[in-house]
Amino acid sequence: MGSSPSFPVVSLPRDRIFIVTGGNTGIGYEAAKHIAMMGATVIIACRSEQRANDAIKKMNEEYEQTKKDGKLEEGHINEDKLPVEFMKLDLASLKSTMDFIEAFKASGRKLQVLLCNAGLAAIEREITDDGYELQFQVNYLSHFLIVAHLLPIMKTSGEDCRIVFTSSIAHKFARFDLDKAQAQNLSDFDKLRYYGNSKLYQIQHMFSLLRRQHGQQVAVMSYHPGGVNTELGRHYHNLRLYSFFLSAMSTLRIFRTPFQGAVTLVDAAVNPEKKGLNGVYLVDCKPASMSNAARNEKFQEDLWTYTLECLKQYLPQDVLSALEGPSS
Template sequence: MGSSLSSQPELPEVDLKGKVIIVTGANAGIGYETAKSLAQMGAKVILACRSETKALGAIDRMKQEHNEEQEVKGRSKVKSQVEELDLVYMNLDLGSLASTTNFAESFKVRGTPLHALICNAGMAYGPDEPSVDGLEIHFQVNYLSHFLLILQLLPVLKSSGPNSRVVLVASLAYRFARWNEEDIQGTNENKTTIYSNTKLYQIMQMLALERRLEGSGIGIFSVHPGIVETELVKREGQRIPMMTSFFARLGMSTHFLRNPFKGALTTLHAVANPIYDGKTALYFENSKPHSLTSLPRDRWKQEHLWKYSVECLRNYITEDMLDIFTS
């Protein structure tokens, strides 16, 4: 889901040497291009993925592509700052709150700074069965586990600033969400609405965090990558609604879809463009800040979602994690 292919501003040359960045779901699609480009800019990039095999395969491909691009001037999509890419795999299964906690703890044990957290992983039209935690699976993978990850890593982001950033890969689909405080997880909704709701929640989370992190030096952004040709619209056997499938296939046949790098470009602007230093709570479309509709800006709904989310995570968060918002 998304908007038309209007022009995107070019990304300025950026040197990220010395920066550490986590990208969830970095083994394919937008996440792959995001991780590769940030590593080419000089960052150490943590690929936070569920499948070790796919993640290590992605790392090998990134390094091979980088070496090939180095041999031909102008072939690289971003200005490369390094000869070799610094890429690390760490296991993260967002379908499990325990796995999400283990990832955060394992990262903190490393003792490295964290300059950016990119919450890119997501799913649509997945199984009807709940997660291992008994939660609606799209709600957990797209939104709640990322919420937990942010809470657990905020102290590291705060100490690594100024200008540390959290980037939430949301979607224009938030405009098709249906707010129901009696059914936040959307267990009685169709898959298209559930997906849209999770993207709405990411944007509302950004705005709730903005208030709580004022003066912290952490920038919170959300982005709509556009209609992107990823595995989601190619995958065989998924129960994608007829009209959604039709428009996805139409996009591919008419070249309306963005390739994954063009989709990643909006994320790259949000995480690396220095013009956004000191900024926060920006929503991006076509690599530029864009206005939001009234629904995600409703403060009462933001706070209702925040309290509900904290309650869902009561066994995985501590008072210390929430104290950062008062310190």
């Protein structure tokens, strides 16, 4: 048996900025807390200000306890409060996503690391006000919009910038068919498969983006956190059954804790040995195999074209040109 995967605790400068979408609970919460404990500024981009503020309070209480218990490690900061901030972001709304992007741009800040973490799973078919299937928009489309707009900032933010897309082993159960991407026909819809599709798109997005970033100033990775006991299943129609399943799996140690689930994400975000690592799908901090559909270049390009069409109203020419890279 090998040892459990872990991330190094490295000292990070305060002006190294991380954005964690959905950092108020689950895997994102743990990632945000542990990165902030290393000293970097962490912005948790969340849809609920109340939940975000509660999360920041809880992070600080846990940090205080860690200090009291004498468990700070070399590389951790020893300060009164963690450098964690909230910004409003509702990925189910392209307007809210644009407001978040504009607010970040207006701050004039650099951005070194973007962790596309927020997600929903196993949702009944729901169409957003923008006209897209909810998991498609929250998990994938709105993250694409953020990347498109913030990539130029990342390219001028100095060395070692990174984007990490949160995929899932569920991408292996996806069925790539953009004609059915929004499940216009109700009988096409299968909530688990559509979740898998949204996770397939994360890996495909990674590859299409890398193909266009010839200089590779920004490293792009994807990862699967394992099966993790978080709030992800809260929308599952039979919540009592799901809760029972979760607690049974946790007792049997089949599910990971949120901290264990965040290890690969934190490692991808901070490990100096992963500087410049590109085009990988990480599991337990190591590159792992992905599905044929994820690696299929035609599928990746079809998704790219489809996505630009979905977002055309929100991608002005300068943003589009920067996104398409120097050869366009």
